[in-house]
Structures are given as C-alpha cells and as structure tokens.
Amino acid sequence: DTEVTQTPKHLVMGMTNKKSLKCEQHMGHRAMYWYKQKAKKPPELMFVYSYEKLSINESVPSRFSPECPNSSLLNLHLHALQPEDSALYLCASSWSGTGGDYGYTFGSGTRLTVV
C-alpha cells in the first residue's frame, strides 16, 4: 500500500459546526503532516506529527485541532471555522523528519467549504 487516504473528499460545513477530517497511511511512515492549499497557491504547512507527537504547529488558529491516535492515523478536528478557511486540506506522510529521501506522499485532499 503506497497511498495516503483522506476522507471525506468534500465537506461543506456551517460556521457553528464541528467536523473532522481523517487521514490514513499504511506505509510505516512515522511523520504525518497537514497542509492547507488555497486556489493557485502552494500548499502551506499547518502541523507536523513525528512519531505520534506534535512537533510543529505553524501558528495555526485553535479552531483547527490535530490529533494522531496512532502511527497510521491523523485527524484534523474543525470547530467554529470561518468562510476564509475554505480550502483544500492535504494530508501527507514520510519516513521521518530528517534529511534525505523522505518518501513523501500526499493524499488527494479534502475540499472544505465553510458557509
């Protein structure tokens, strides 16, 4: 299995809703990432988990809450989002956070629309 699987593929939520994005990989990767991508812009890193511990939070607002229940799963909990949070949310995984060939793999993303 060489894929990163993200669910759901599309999500529409109101500003008072609580929802979660899910990401799963079975490549044995020990680093997992959340990126946010707006149209025609490069992906922007949000969070990095390394060996199931949060190692980087790129000053992301607290309405985004990541969780790594185990080495294969990564969640992003959403609460009280704003319309400007509408974007493509990408999960990725890699072998580790050190230099060299990471085997970096992206999922196909969740298209989030906040109404």
Add this chain to the structure above:
Amino acid sequence: DQQVKQNSPSLSVQEGRISILNCDYTNSMFDYFLWYKKYPAEGPTFLISISSIKDKNEDGRFTVFLNKSAKHLSLHIVPSQPGDSAVYFCAASGSGSGNTGKLIFGQGTTLQVKP
C-alpha cells in the same frame, strides 16, 4: 522571505517539444528537492526528486537538473504531452527547513501543452 522561487507563473509549449520549468532557492542548507504535479482539486502528485549529492536525475520523460553553485534546479519534460498540462511545484527540504520534513514550496508554474 520566499526561499523557493518559481519565477515563471506559466509556460506554454507545443506537443512533442521540450518543457523546461525552473526553480531557484536561497537556502544552501536544503539537501533534497522534489517536483510535484497538481491538477485542480487534487493533491500534489510526486514526479521526481534529487538529492544535493547529485546533479541530475532521470525518470522516463522527466529529468531534473541541480546546479548547487547557482542554487537552481530545472525540470525537463521530453517530449511534452497534452496530459502534462497542470501546475508544477518545486519543493525543497532538509536541514534548511529544520530537518523537520517540512516542504518549502515554490509558487508553482502552470504548464499548458498544446496539441
């Protein structure tokens, strides 16, 4: 401060000809470089990578060249096909991004291959 730059927002080439996409970086601590292809509303798809110990890596129609002294890399696609039309992102990683696995992306180049 943009550490990875793709100065050409768009490129148009004829089918069968060579496409050359360029990328410049400023941080000499980057030791691993990747090219991704992205279609709208999808996650980035890995194309090809190169380690800083090499100056060329080839995979089928795709070749990446790295000039460390100039801090420049390029992606050559030969021959170009209409299906190659997409946004191409250059990304860098390594100790230049704190050895965290964080990818630093360029702004992307939209390639259009005309039949």
